[in-house]
Amino acid sequence: KTQYQMSLKIYKKILDHNDSNDRDLFLYASNLDKIGKWKEARVLFLELLKKNPQDTFTLNYVSYKLALKNQELEFALNLIKKALVLDPNNGYFLDTLGWIQYKRNDFNSAVYFLEKSASILPRNAEIINHLGDCYFMLNRKKEAVFEWKKALKYETDKKIVKKIKEKIRKHEHLL
Numbered sequence: 714k715t716q717y718q719m720s721l722k723i724y725k726k727i728l729d730h731n732d733s734n735d736r737d738l739f740l741y742a743s744n745l746d747k748i749g750k751w752k753e754a755r756v757l758f759l760e761l762l763k764k765n766p767q768d769t770f771t772l773n774y775v776s777y778k779l780a781l782k783n784q785e786l787e788f789a790l791n792l793i794k795k796a797l798v799l800d801p802n803n804g805y806f807l808d809t810l811g812w813i814q815y816k817r818n819d820f821n822s823a824v825y826f827l828e829k830s831a832s833i834l835p836r837n838a839e840i841i842n843h844l845g846d847c848y849f850m851l852n853r854k855k856e857a858v859f860e861w862k863k864a865l866k867y868e869t870d871k872k873i874v875k876k877i878k879e880k881i882r883k884h885e886h887l888l
Contacts, residue, residue: 720744735761739771746778762792769806772796777809780816789813804833808840815843820850838868842877849884858885 725741742757758775761768772792779789793809800806811826827844834840845860861881868874 718748735765735768739768739774743774751778751782766795767799769796769799769803773803773806773809776813780809780813783816786813786817790817802833804830804837804840807833808837808843811847812843815847815850820847823847824851836867838864838866838873841867842873845880849880854884854887 720740738757738761742754742761745751745754745757755775755778758771761771762775765771773796776789776793776796779785779792790810790813793806793813796806797803797810807826807830811823811830814820814823814826824844824847827840827847830840831837831844841860841864845857845864848854848860849857858881861877865874865877865881868877
């Protein structure tokens with residue numbers, strides 16, 4: 714968090730004193746988000762999208778963040794669909810679409826996009842974990858546990874590892 718605070722100061726100086734570009738503003742906004750200032754960051758992201766509605770990274774960032782917060786899911790869905798028109802085989806964008814569908818309780822659609830995403834990015838722990846969650850919601854418990862165990866092979870964040878292990882422990886005995 715201290716690093717984000719420091720980088721915010723640096724980006725603020727860049728934005729205030731130079732002819733900054735959209736990338737600088739994107740990085741500043743993402744740092745605001747990382748320190749818990751989503752409302753401020755969201756305004757800047759939407760400003761970026763007004764200037765460049767085809768900015769796939771901003772489209773994905775905003776839509777994924779809204780999915781994580783379980784907010785404005787229809788808006789998030791529209792944003793990620795725009796990104797996928799521009800980059801249809803981007804595994805991260807497909808994961809975002811899958812996760813939005815998961816949050817909308819459209820688990821069959823979510824599985825389709827998450828499986829496609831996992832085939833493109835087979836070692837991405839977050840995508841694999843999402844796929845496991847979706848399988849679980851479809852009562853495909855063996856596949857869910859299998860995916861969660863696979864996610865553990867690639868996950869490096871100790872907090873997330875702990876959460877995945879808890880899901881496995883909680884549900885493995887039901888198989």
